Amino acid sequence: MIEVNNLVKVYRSKKKEIVGVNNVSLNVKEGEIYGIIGYSGAGKSSLIRCLNLLEKPTSGHVKIDGVDLTTLKGDGLRKARLKIGMIFQHFHLVSSKTVYENIAFALKAAGKTKAKANKRVLELLDLVDLTDKKDQYPAQLSGGQKQRVGIARALANNPKVLLCDEATSALDPSTTKSILNLLKDINKKLGLTIVLITHEMEVVKEICHKIAVMQNGEVIEEGEVYEIFSNPKKPLTRDFINSILQFDLPEQLIEKRKGTIIKIQFKGEIAEESVVSELFQRYQVKGNILHGKIEYIQDTPLGIFIMELTGEASEVKKAIDYITSKTRSLEVVHDAA
Amino acid sequence: MMLLESLVQLMPDINKAFFETLYMVGISLLVAIVLGLPLGVLLFVTDKGLFLENSVVKGVAGWIVNLIRSIPYIILLVALLPLTNLLTGTTIGPTAASVSLSVAAIPFFARMVETSMREIDKGVIESAIAVGATSWMIIKDVLLPEAKPGLVQGLTITTISLVGYSAMAGIVGGGGIGDLAIRFGYYRYDNTVMITTVVVLILLVQVIQLAGDSISKKVDKR
Numbered sequence: 001m002i003e004v005n006n007l008v009k010v011y012r013s014k015k016k017e018i019v020g021v022n023n024v025s026l027n028v029k030e031g032e033i034y035g036i037i038g039y040s041g042a043g044k045s046s047l048i049r050c051l052n053l054l055e056k057p058t059s060g061h062v063k064i065d066g067v068d069l070t071t072l073k074g075d076g077l078r079k080a081r082l083k084i085g086m087i088f089q090h091f092h093l094v095s096s097k098t099v100y101e102n103i104a105f106a107l108k109a110a111g112k113t114k115a116k117a118n119k120r121v122l123e124l125l126d127l128v129d130l131t132d133k134k135d136q137y138p139a140q141l142s143g144g145q146k147q148r149v150g151i152a153r154a155l156a157n158n159p160k161v162l163l164c165d166e167a168t169s170a171l172d173p174s175t176t177k178s179i180l181n182l183l184k185d186i187n188k189k190l191g192l193t194i195v196l197i198t199h200e201m202e203v204v205k206e207i208c209h210k211i212a213v214m215q216n217g218e219v220i221e222e223g224e225v226y227e228i229f230s231n232p233k234k235p236l237t238r239d240f241i242n243s244i245l246q247f248d249l250p251e252q253l254i255e256k257r258k259g260t261i262i263k264i265q266f267k268g269e270i271a272e273e274s275v276v277s278e279l280f281q282r283y284q285v286k287g288n289i290l291h292g293k294i295e296y297i298q299d300t301p302l303g304i305f306i307m308e309l310t311g312e313a314s315e316v317k318k319a320i321d322y323i324t325s326k327t328r329s330l331e332v333v334h335d336a337a
Numbered sequence: 338m339m340l341l342e343s344l345v346q347l348m349p350d351i352n353k354a355f356f357e358t359l360y361m362v363g364i365s366l367l368v369a370i371v372l373g374l375p376l377g378v379l380l381f382v383t384d385k386g387l388f389l390e391n392s393v394v395k396g397v398a399g400w401i402v403n404l405i406r407s408i409p410y411i412i413l414l415v416a417l418l419p420l421t422n423l424l425t426g427t428t429i430g431p432t433a434a435s436v437s438l439s440v441a442a443i444p445f446f447a448r449m450v451e452t453s454m455r456e457i458d459k460g461v462i463e464s465a466i467a468v469g470a471t472s473w474m475i476i477k478d479v480l481l482p483e484a485k486p487g488l489v490q491g492l493t494i495t496t497i498s499l500v501g502y503s504a505m506a507g508i509v510g511g512g513g514i515g516d517l518a519i520r521f522g523y524y525r526y527d528n529t530v531m532i533t534t535v536v537v538l539i540l541l542v543q544v545i546q547l548a549g550d551s552i553s554k555k556v557d558k559r
Contacts, residue, residue, distance in 0.1 A: 052467055082469035092464035095559045096482035105478055109470040137558040153468060 001193045002028040002051065002161060007060035009046050009217075020046035022217035023060075028195060028210075030160075033187055035204040035225070036197045037240055038214035044197040047214070048163050051195065052084045053077060065160050082110050085154030089166035091146040093138040099125070099149050100134045106156035124152040128182065144175035151182065155190075162186070164196035168203055180206050201240045205229070205297050213237045226297050230267050230329075249291060249306060254334045259310035261290065261334040262320060266303035266327055275326050276305075283319040285311035306333065343529050350517060355537060357431040358513035361506065362499045365438035369446040369495055374488075376402070376443060377450020378476055388462070388472055402444040410441050410502045414509060434511030438502055446495045453487025454480055486557040493549025497542050504538065514538060 009021040021043045028034045038044045049055040051062055053069050062069045064084060072080055093102050103124055107117035125131045128148040138146055147167060154162055164183070168176040184207050186192055198204065204211050204225060212222040213236060221234045229245075232238045254261060266275065280287060292305040309316050324330045376398065382388060383395040408416070414437045418428050421436040461483060465475045481488070504515025514534050522531030 054463060054467060078469050078471065080469075081467060084467075086464070086467040088460060088464060090458075090460055092458065092460040094461055094465075094479055094483060096485060096556075097478075105465070105470070105474075106468045108478070109465075109468050109474060139559055150464075153464075157469070 001030040001032070001065060002026065002034075002195065003061075003063040004047075004051070005061045005063075007047070007050055007062065008058045009043075009050055009055060010058045019043075019217050020055075021050060021057075024214075024217075024219050026212060026219065026222075028193060030193055031187070031191045032210060033183070033194045033196070033208050035208035035211045036195065036214055036219075037199065037201065037204055037211060038197075039199055042214040043217035044214045045165060046217075048165050048195060048197045051161075051163055052081055052086060054086075078109075082157045083159045084161045084163065085151075085157075085159040086163040086165065087147065087150040087154050087167045089169050091138070091143075091150045091170075093146055093149055093153075095138050098135050098137055099130060099141070102138070102149055103152045103156055106153045110157045120156060121152075124156060127155070127186075128152045142175070143171050144178060147171065147175075147179050148182065151179075151186070155186065155192075158190075160193060162192050162194045164194065166197060166199075169198065169200070176203070177206070183207060201244045205244060205295065209298065213240065226268075226300050226302070229295075229297050230265065230302055245293065245295060245304060249333075253290070257290075257308050257334060259286075259288070259308040260316050260320070260332060261306060261308050262323070263331040263333050264303075264305050264307065264323055264327055265329040266294075266301070266305075267329070268300055268302075275323065279319055279322060282322065283311070284315045285309050285319045343527075344533060347521075347530060347533065350521075351514075351533060351537065354512065354514045354517040354534075355541075358500065358503050358515070358541075361431045361435050361438055361503045361511070361513055362496060364432075364435040365442045365499055366492070366496055368435075368439035369442035370492070373443040373446035373495075374450055377447035378454070378480065380447060380451040381454040381480070382472070382476065386459075388466060388475060402447055405440065405444045406448070410437075411505055411508070413437055413441055414506060418509070429510040429512075431506075431512040434503065434506035434509075434513070438499055438506065441502060442495055442499055445498060446491060449491025449495060450484070450488060453484040453491055456487055457483045486553045486559075489549060489553040489556060493546060493553070496545050496549070500538065500541060500545070 004024060004026040007021055007024045011018045011020055024047060036044045036047060046055060050057045051064070053062070057070060064080070067080055069077065069080055094105065097105065100121055103121045104117050107120055112120065125134055128151055130145060130148050130152070133141060133145060138149065141149070168179050171179060180203060183194060187194055196203070196208070208225050210223065211225050211228050212219045213234065214220065215236050221228065221232070221237045228237060229241055232241050276287070286309070288308040288310070290306045290308055292303070294301050294303040309319055320330060320332070380395065380398055380402070383391040383398070385392070417437040417440060421428050421433045424436055425433050427433050457480065462475060462479060465479045470478070503511070503513050504518065507513060507516030507519040510516065514537055518531055518534040521527045522534060
């Protein structure tokens, strides 16, 4: 649905050149929720703004639904944008227009008649659950409600693609959750392709299918969310994952322990199997869980446990071998011997 | 007693002058809206980074606006006498004075329009572009409504400036309150007229400012 090829965006000022996006190529399939994560200044905002040509790429191509946007100009580009919705961190609603008028504006842009627009606005208000706020001004709404208006406006012309520029970064956690659920819903119901940029791994974990990690204008790692979470390759990716899967034990605690401390990661179905209880039945070891968590990423469990094993050294070794064979992911944090 | 008597005697004159002032200011205000508003919008949308960016148009328009604004009104008034004669067939009276007042008001208000549009969050304009709106739609449905409180304020300031300018038009027999002040108050040393005209002008400006503020507040939905 979205094909980005060798996209480069350079900002030129009198004194220097800043490379915002450095030779990025991406492929987003239809119906996918694609997350781009990175710290501020990583170029993710430039990248998403290049997708609907709010920023003109310095070089490279952006194809959406088979149309190369970089070849379009004027009215052609304007018409293409009707099919690409966009929502923003600070909502960007027209403050002098009511909720209804803000949404109707998008339909007017598409040349819809008043009657047709009216019907569609009411549908959209129902979709984002704001029917009772239709005659209010944006200043009277909460952040979450404003973003819902933004979403309704973005969806007005039945776009194929929705771009979300830090859409939840200005919202509190519970509002973030409700907006994410709404996006997830829309993705399922309408089969809408969604590209979102964020600096919060929580957002990615919650709704994305695929993820790209950006640093210094480049995509340094890309893949299925579950794969990235369970097997991150780059330090930055690990940083982001650690931000929600924090598994560091205090140094003192580790030193005080007499047994062998191991960190086990259970992926997918294995997380649901009873590997641990099997372990204690088979080997003469005692286990003590120091830390543990099961995260559900795209409804697939990812479990991480830190355990202390005590017993005969040979039994502990056998136990470790057993877990390694089952999970293929075991790290000895502290060896008793 | 003397004061009151001469005041009563002057009432018809003051009344006539007051309406002449309103007439002059009204006409030039109308012209400022009709021509200055589009000019101000043009100055804004052709600016760097905006959707109709055009450095040539912006440069030329900006230069003309600055040129007219740099000429003191009293000189503009005299310099425009030939044009005034051409347009109105006369160089005295309030209609004639309206010509130079209008010429002064257009660039003044245009800058006010431009400034009030700069206050608009660029993101809002961007979101309209992203939604696929035409330039005309962005001007009509985003820029003008979003700038409305600022536009009303700008119009208030322009009106008050015009009241001040219109008094100067009295020097060339433009009519209005300023004319009255100059003819009676200045040439005839009549302090009563002088003070009365000043009081009328003060009241007029206060009323305009109050009205402007209250309208501006009313249209502000931010």
